Amino acid sequence: MGLSQKVILLFCALLVTGVADAELPNHYRIILQTDNFPPFNMGPNHKNFARGDEVQGIGTDTVREIFKRAGINYSLTLRSPWDRIYTQTLSDTGHGLFSVARTQQNQSQFKWVGPLARYESVLLAAPGKGITLTDLRQAKDYAIGAQKSSGVCQLLTGQGLQPIDSLSEEENLRKLLSGRIDLWATADPVWRYHAKQHGAEDLQAVLSFQPTDLYLALHKDTPEEAVARLQEALNEVIGEGYAGCSKTPDLCYLIRDRKAP
Numbered sequence: 001m002g003l004s005q006k007v008i009l010l011f012c013a014l015l016v017t018g019v020a021d022a023e024l025p026n027h028y029r030i031i032l033q034t035d036n037f038p039p040f041n042m043g044p045n046h047k048n049f050a051r052g053d054e055v056q057g058i059g060t061d062t063v064r065e066i067f068k069r070a071g072i073n074y075s076l077t078l079r080s081p082w083d084r085i086y087t088q089t090l091s092d093t094g095h096g097l098f099s100v101a102r103t104q105q106n107q108s109q110f111k112w113v114g115p116l117a118r119y120e121s122v123l124l125a126a127p128g129k130g131i132t133l134t135d136l137r138q139a140k141d142y143a144i145g146a147q148k149s150s151g152v153c154q155l156l157t158g159q160g161l162q163p164i165d166s167l168s169e170e171e172n173l174r175k176l177l178s179g180r181i182d183l184w185a186t187a188d189p190v191w192r193y194h195a196k197q198h199g200a201e202d203l204q205a206v207l208s209f210q211p212t213d214l215y216l217a218l219h220k221d222t223p224e225e226a227v228a229r230l231q232e233a234l235n236e237v238i239g240e241g242y243a244g245c246s247k248t249p250d251l252c253y254l255i256r257d258r259k260a261p
Helices: 003-022 058-070 082-091 136-141 151-158 169-178 190-197 224-239 249-254
Strands: 029-034 073-078 095-101 111-125 144-147 164-166 183-188 204-218
Touching: 029 058, 029 082, 058 073, 058 095, 058 111, 058 204, 058 224, 082 095, 095 111, 095 151, 111 151, 111 190, 111 224, 111 249, 136 204, 144 151, 144 169, 151 183, 151 204, 164 169, 169 183, 169 190, 183 190, 183 204, 204 224
Parallel strands: 029 073, 029 095, 144 164, 144 183
Antiparallel strands: 095 204, 111 183, 111 204
């Protein structure tokens, strides 16, 4: 066999291998989960369990659209607590989770598609507490509640603070109003939805910090082809401007600053 024939055969072998690598298994599907994180994802009437079309929100709308464009099947469940589904996505092949903050702690633990949207972290105090902060470091003298495994919780830990873990934002709100914590570390505008539901809309925003992008986090064994197709679909959505918030134009600011990587 001549050299030129060997080169051609090698090229063909590489081409076939590349195509095989790009193909997803038959009936491939990703098991998607999320929790109540309004307005990004939420169940009807603030329920903590929902499936399929029952799951709503600006982040959910974007995720549905990119899976449709990517031609990838999925199932979708909203459940709690966040820490459980976060840990499950870390451990179980074929799982994905949104809306997840990409932090220094979890950067290498998942494969990522994003950004889907953006929030700003905030420290909240109960009415009349008179707490004034100009820097996050000043919060070290206060008892701070944060949802376990949340982006805000990981951010505080990365700054050397030691937040008190709770399994839900509702639990943090109850602790704040009962005086068991001094500050509630959460996401804006997420906290507004929980506060309105519990008649606590007069909370004091003590400090806003660290704008954070939200992502779809996929188990590390997710095929690269699936990740690439989903990211390409999201890039298209981002390029179209405000696709994903047409139902809720008042929330378009939450996706205004997202940019394709």
